[in-house]
Amino acid sequence: MAIETIFSTNNLPAPQRYDGWCELTAKTHVPTLFTSEYASDFRARLGMADLGSVQITALTHPPLTTHRPSRLIRRSDPEMYVLGMIRRGNARFSQADRNFVAAEGDLLLYDTSQPFVGETHAQDSTCSEVTVHVPKALLPLPPDPAANGIMPALLPGTAGIGGLLKGVLQHLITDTSPLRPADTVRIGGVVVDLLTSLVAHELEADTHLPPETREATLGMQIHAFIERHLSDPLLSPSTIAEAHHVSIRYAQRIFQRQGRTISGWIRERRLDHCRRDLADPAHASQPVHAIAARWGLPHPQHFSRAFKRAYGIAPQDYRHMTLHG
Structure with missing residues (x-):
């Protein structure tokens, strides 16, 4: 099975669940500040798969607010791009003066090196998402994608390249067949290639981008061409x-x-x-x-x-x- 559950707050006493979740996600993701009205009995679980240089995490948790301020970035920044896929509920996300509302099935791309605020909500109090952590060196974007209007970005996950990427992620978190170590590395490469192609496609479709961003798009297209x-x-x-x-x-x-x-x-x-x-x-x-x-x-x-x-x-x-x- 690609995704293996490594943590469930059900294994902790109720008063320790919320702190346990905060401590673990600071290690598996990036240090952030959490607030939640469900902190007194926080029922959540986390599964993870390492696909070479790419890390995929499946999370299920009550509604919460996540804040990554500048002081935490100065303290620790793994220099990653993060792709989030909403599976259940919806999310509000703000970074670099850009605001998005992501619904089920949407793909949200953001930068760990920029402050952000995210809020998750769900009618039944159970939110679920998948995150993909990609080292910046693997995604050929400009050094400051926020300044170039590239990131954060809400990407389509219903058809085309986005649909392919979403399908791969859904398969990874539901398939129970075993994977060899070499398979995981290949799949990680597929995820990065699809994400690169998706971002390049979406940037190319935006006719309002400045010249430097168009150049970055061409660079991504050339990288994908080289790989093929x-x-x-x-x-x-x-x-x-x-x-x-x-x-x-x-x-x-x-x-x-x-x-x-x-x-x-x-x-x-x-x-x-x-x-x-x-x-x-x-x-x-x-x-x-x-x-x-x-x-x-x-x-x-x-x-x-x-x-x-x-x-x-x-x-x-x-x-x-x-x-x-």
Whole structure:
């Protein structure tokens, strides 16, 4: 089962339930201040799944108010983007002078580095949501998405890419079939790819965005294009620029603002996929050079040198270490 219940306040005496919940969620999410009229007997539960770099949490709890002020951000900030999916009830959310009301099925994206206030409500006093914590490095947005009008954002979860993402999250929290460690990493990658595509799609549809935000949208589209074409050994800055109808210089400038080059990012993503496959028992019978070629690195000696520079160990030795200890 992907989501495993790790905490239920029913296992605590009534006077300790609310404090226990506050303490746990400060560790599993980010430190926040809570208030709730149900604090005297707070019945809640929390389930969690680690999908590689992505963390998914399913929460059920009474209505409450969550506040993350600047002083808590200065004390602790994991630098995450958080996607919340409302499953039961509704939520009011405020961040960076933007206010939203999210209903059941809506997707809400926000930033742990900016103060926020959230309120959850439900007619039967039982609220439920799923949160996805994604490291900022995995979602290619500008350094200050709030200032660029990108975040927070209320994203559609009923159709299209949003519907696909919502379906994946619902499956994860309801499916009881076991997942291998390698499967969880792959699913985490799927969640990030869908979220990246959804944000890029929604930004592209907004005709009122400033030029810098449009550039950020193009950057996300290029990142998604690279992920889809990593297996093509001919993938290059020129083919990427041509596919997006921009000059090579303009495409390179987008990456330079992120402290990268296009060629360097392609190499980094290919090596990362190779590293994952080398550690995956499902690919144990495949030669190292075949795995490298599958990700667009057809020259074994070049691949071996690049892998060792990136990870400090030869690919064959890395495979043996991860599969056999």
